[in-house]
Amino acid sequence: MSGPVSGPVSGPAAAPAAIEVRGLTRRFGGLCAVDSVSIRVEPGARHAVIGSNGAGKSTLFALIGGAQRPSSGSVYLGGDDVTGLAEHRRAQRGLARTFQHANLFGPATVAANVALAVRRWLGCGYRPWPDRRRERAVSDRVAQLLETVGLTGRAGTPAASLSHGERRQLEVAVALAAQPSVLLLDEPTAGMAATETRRFVELVQALPQTLTLVLVEHDLEVVFGLATHLSVLHLGRLLADGNPEEVRADPAVRAAYLDARSLAS
Amino acid sequence: MPRGRQVKLPRLFAGRSVPIYLVALGVVVWLVALPFGSSGYTVGVVGRILTFGLFVASLDLLVGIAGLPSLGHGAFFGIGAYAAALLAQDVTAVGPAQLAVAGAIGAAAAGVTGLVTIRSRGIYFVMLTLAIGEVARQLADSWTSLTGGANGLAGVPPLQLFPWGGEIVIAGHIYWYVLAVTALGYGLLAVVRASAFGQALKGMRDNEDRMRALGYSVTGLKLAVLVVAGGFAGVAGSLWVTQLRFVSPADVGFATSAIALLCVVIAGRGSLWGSFVAAAVVIVVRDELGTVIGGRGPLVLGLTFIAAVYLLPRGLAGLVPSVLRQPPKPALGTGGAQ
Amino acid sequence: MTEWLSGNLVSILNGVALGCLLFALAVGLSLVFGVLDVLNLAHGSLFVAGAYAAWRLADDGSLAGFGLAVVLAAAIGGAGGLLLTVATRPLAGRSHLDQALLTLGIALVVTELVQSWFGRDPHGVLPPLAGSVEIGGGYPIYRLALIAVGVALAFAVDRAVERTRAGALVRATVCDADMVAAMGVNTLLVRSGAFIVGGALASVAGVLGAPLLGASPHLDAQVLLLALVVVVIGGLGSVRGALLGALLIGQVQSLGVALAPRQAPFLLFGAMAIVLVLRPAGLMGTRHA
Numbered sequence: 001m002s003g004p005v006s007g008p009v010s011g012p013a014a015a016p017a018a019i020e021v022r023g024l025t026r027r028f029g030g031l032c033a034v035d036s037v038s039i040r041v042e043p044g045a046r047h048a049v050i051g052s053n054g055a056g057k058s059t060l061f062a063l064i065g066g067a068q069r070p071s072s073g074s075v076y077l078g079g080d081d082v083t084g085l086a087e088h089r090r091a092q093r094g095l096a097r098t099f100q101h102a103n104l105f106g107p108a109t110v111a112a113n114v115a116l117a118v119r120r121w122l123g124c125g126y127r128p129w130p131d132r133r134r135e136r137a138v139s140d141r142v143a144q145l146l147e148t149v150g151l152t153g154r155a156g157t158p159a160a161s162l163s164h165g166e167r168r169q170l171e172v173a174v175a176l177a178a179q180p181s182v183l184l185l186d187e188p189t190a191g192m193a194a195t196e197t198r199r200f201v202e203l204v205q206a207l208p209q210t211l212t213l214v215l216v217e218h219d220l221e222v223v224f225g226l227a228t229h230l231s232v233l234h235l236g237r238l239l240a241d242g243n244p245e246e247v248r249a250d251p252a253v254r255a256a257y258l259d260a261r262s263l264a265s
Numbered sequence: 266m267p268r269g270r271q272v273k274l275p276r277l278f279a280g281r282s283v284p285i286y287l288v289a290l291g292v293v294v295w296l297v298a299l300p301f302g303s304s305g306y307t308v309g310v311v312g313r314i315l316t317f318g319l320f321v322a323s324l325d326l327l328v329g330i331a332g333l334p335s336l337g338h339g340a341f342f343g344i345g346a347y348a349a350a351l352l353a354q355d356v357t358a359v360g361p362a363q364l365a366v367a368g369a370i371g372a373a374a375a376g377v378t379g380l381v382t383i384r385s386r387g388i389y390f391v392m393l394t395l396a397i398g399e400v401a402r403q404l405a406d407s408w409t410s411l412t413g414g415a416n417g418l419a420g421v422p423p424l425q426l427f428p429w430g431g432e433i434v435i436a437g438h439i440y441w442y443v444l445a446v447t448a449l450g451y452g453l454l455a456v457v458r459a460s461a462f463g464q465a466l467k468g469m470r471d472n473e474d475r476m477r478a479l480g481y482s483v484t485g486l487k488l489a490v491l492v493v494a495g496g497f498a499g500v501a502g503s504l505w506v507t508q509l510r511f512v513s514p515a516d517v518g519f520a521t522s523a524i525a526l527l528c529v530v531i532a533g534r535g536s537l538w539g540s541f542v543a544a545a546v547v548i549v550v551r552d553e554l555g556t557v558i559g560g561r562g563p564l565v566l567g568l569t570f571i572a573a574v575y576l577l578p579r580g581l582a583g584l585v586p587s588v589l590r591q592p593p594k595p596a597l598g599t600g601g602a603q
Numbered sequence: 604m605t606e607w608l609s610g611n612l613v614s615i616l617n618g619v620a621l622g623c624l625l626f627a628l629a630v631g632l633s634l635v636f637g638v639l640d641v642l643n644l645a646h647g648s649l650f651v652a653g654a655y656a657a658w659r660l661a662d663d664g665s666l667a668g669f670g671l672a673v674v675l676a677a678a679i680g681g682a683g684g685l686l687l688t689v690a691t692r693p694l695a696g697r698s699h700l701d702q703a704l705l706t707l708g709i710a711l712v713v714t715e716l717v718q719s720w721f722g723r724d725p726h727g728v729l730p731p732l733a734g735s736v737e738i739g740g741g742y743p744i745y746r747l748a749l750i751a752v753g754v755a756l757a758f759a760v761d762r763a764v765e766r767t768r769a770g771a772l773v774r775a776t777v778c779d780a781d782m783v784a785a786m787g788v789n790t791l792l793v794r795s796g797a798f799i800v801g802g803a804l805a806s807v808a809g810v811l812g813a814p815l816l817g818a819s820p821h822l823d824a825q826v827l828l829l830a831l832v833v834v835v836i837g838g839l840g841s842v843r844g845a846l847l848g849a850l851l852i853g854q855v856q857s858l859g860v861a862l863a864p865r866q867a868p869f870l871l872f873g874a875m876a877i878v879l880v881l882r883p884a885g886l887m888g889t890r891h892a
Contacts, residue, residue, distance in 0.1 A: 091478055104475065129457075174479070396872035527704065563714060
């Protein structure tokens with residue numbers, strides 16, 4: 001990757017974090033959505049971010065992805081400072097995300113949705129003339145991705161006609177199309193039935209170890225089943241950060257968050 | 266591994282049933298044969314329809330495909346027209362040269378103004394394009410030494426096909442030239458729309474934010490489509506001057522932009538053939554019935570706007586029964602997994 | 604500096620007077636867009652209705668006639684606003700372009716009607732307050748009164764929007780209409796209210812402006828363009844933005860044209876382009892359209 005390597009100086013043998021944010025803050029008027037948050041996501045981790053509604057989780061993702069600019073603080077991707085980098089450039093560097101609310105291309109078919117993402121990855125996203133050979137490569141890759149997420153039978157359906165769970169699957173297919181190195185999943189199981197959630201967990205568990213995952217989740221069963229690392233946000237601030245068992249036992253976390261929620265689904 | 270061919274993606278000639286191709290062929294044959302047995306007047310009307318249709322199609326690329334609602338596209342049509350007129354007066358009246366220059370200048374103007382307009386979205390973008398159209402018209406109005414001011418440029422030299430050739434004055438011959446150019450333009454636009462670039466534009470129209478998250482440079486896409494649309498508009502302007510041999514500030518201003526936009530709405534956004542049908546409707550109503558209506562042009566135009574918006578929410582293209590548009594989709598996933 | 608000021612005082616004052624008119628016109632346009640998400644290109648027609656009311660009732664300069672014209676204009680404007688609410692209802696959820704074309708069509712039809720009823724010629728209207736004041740060689744009292752009215756209006760609208768419950772509803776709807784609907788507020792009332800008030804303001808502005816701009820069939824296009832520019836640079840849905848924008852454009856059209864008459868056509872749009880390049884959502888814009 002290009003760009004200065006200005007990552008954390010924590011020892012000559014330390015590999016750069018897949019994602020790191022330092023002192024990240026985002027203010028809206030008088031409100032502080034994200035308040036001085038510092039998190040390190042290790043490569044290959046399954047890093048979960050939990051917190052009650054309004055805790056700042058989606059804003060954090062928007063800041064990492066580049067859809068929003070921080071009021072202060074910095075964002076590092078693979079050791080490079082990307083704080084000033086535009087959203088599409090961060091995507092080109094291997095960052096992909098899914099969105100909490102349906103954020104697809106409604107009138108286009110499932111296959112066309114994924115194809116848009118695949119073309120960008122194949123480098124022919126802007127070609128103004130038809131290219132039979134490339135389009136075949138795109139088609140093949142789209143079929144592959146649809147099979148991975150289990151949407152092959154719905155390839156010709158407009159995205160707007162999909163069920164909620166199917167839209168989530170499509171989101172993942174679109175995100176994976178770019179063969180990202182880091183994938184941000186924003187409440188991927190929200191609104192899913194138990195069977196769909198189980199399928200989704202299987203899908204995530206099957207993802208390669210080379211892919212770093214950060215997921216925002218409300219479903220604690222999913223979290224404790226998948227996560228290798230857990231960060232808790234509360235009112236925009238980082239409340240706890242560590243391996244799931246430690247965090248679970250942390251009294252501050254229990255007081256603010258866990259006790260108010262049932263750990264049984 | 267499942268076969269990719271089972272996954273249907275938009276392609277240039279995909280998904281059209283045979284009757285449509287027959288209709289298209291019929292239309293083309295009729296257009297080519299028109300000068301035989303028609304008056305110079307009829308041929309002139311159809312020529313103007315084809316030209317304006319190309320202009321509307323270029324606006325539809327912006328509005329219907331890319332989702333950029335422009336109220337000032339007439340500026341590039343007019344700039345192309347003026348460029349062609351001035352070129353014919355001062356340098357050469359060779360048609361292809363006029364087309365090239367008009368297209369280049371239209372594209373350049375669209376690109377330069379685009380640098381300003383694409384920073385804004387929604388209504389702000391609309392207002393900026395309106396402003397640019399107005400400024401262009403006022404420029405044409407006041408820069409008398411170059412543009413002839415409010416009177417415009419009249420007596421533009423007639424078309425020549427080659428530098429050594431003679432002037433083309435027979436209406437039918439001019440018409441064939443116009444037909445050839447618009448057919449080429451239509452074909453190019455169809456190709457662009459079906460390409461990866463066209464798909465990216467539609468993606469941008471449907472969900473700009475998601476395109477950014479996918480790694481597309483939305484700014485680049487917007488600028489590119491503006492340049493292309495501006496170029497086609499300029500070419501249409503050149504054809505207009507070739508036929509009318511006259512250009513005035515009205516061709517640059519809001520009136521032209523608004524009528525073109527009306528055509529886009531009537532056609533149904535994103536419909537290429539619809540652009541030409543709508544242009545036919547509007548030009549016939551405005552020019553032919555204009556005398557019958559007796560100066561009540563704006564009234565008719567206003568009523569047409571209202572009717573079109575209420576009665577044709579998806580334009581003429583929305584009226585075509587889907588049975589005619591595409592064959593039923595084949596079953597997917599045969600022989601593969603799932 | 605002071606010489607320059609006194610030399611151009613008349614232009615500056617004219618600019619403020621024009622700015623006050625534009626504010627009255629623009630605030631309705633901005634509210635309608637902010638609250639209903641409707642682009643109303645028929646707004647200028649409401650202004651013209653007021654101007655013609657003033658001409659018919661008060662062209663002799665009587666104060667009583669003028670007052671009557673104001674009342675009548677308010678009624679016509681409000682009714683017009685209500686009609687527009689109904690007319691644009693079927694277009695809910697469709698693009699701004701569709702609304703623009705519908706309201707544009709309505710405006711064209713109204714212009715034609717005005718021309719056939721009142722003829723094509725422009726008409727002047729005498730100001731209800733005659734006489735002038737010793738500023739810059741005699742400045743009409745009426746224009747000063749207009750400025751005073753404009754300031755009072757700006758104050759009143761600002762207080763209404765910032766301090767009353769209705770105003771709070773308007774501001775909330777501008778920010779997030781769905782949220783307000785989910786709260787159980789009768790959004791239809793809010794929507795028609797915005798259109799009615801905005802329409803009445805526009806027509807009254809037409810009456811007040813008649814002594815300055817007269818009454819002519821194509822006046823609607825001229826003022827609409829100015830009002831649109833004001834709304835866009837002020838920021839959609841913002842009353843204070845509309846005031847700022849109106850004063851700015853008033854000066855551009857008055858002082859600017861006086862100082863640089865050859866560049867007059869470009870000043871207006873140049874100002875708009877500059878503002879939008881620096882602040883793409885307008886001077887005080889709170890959301891992207």
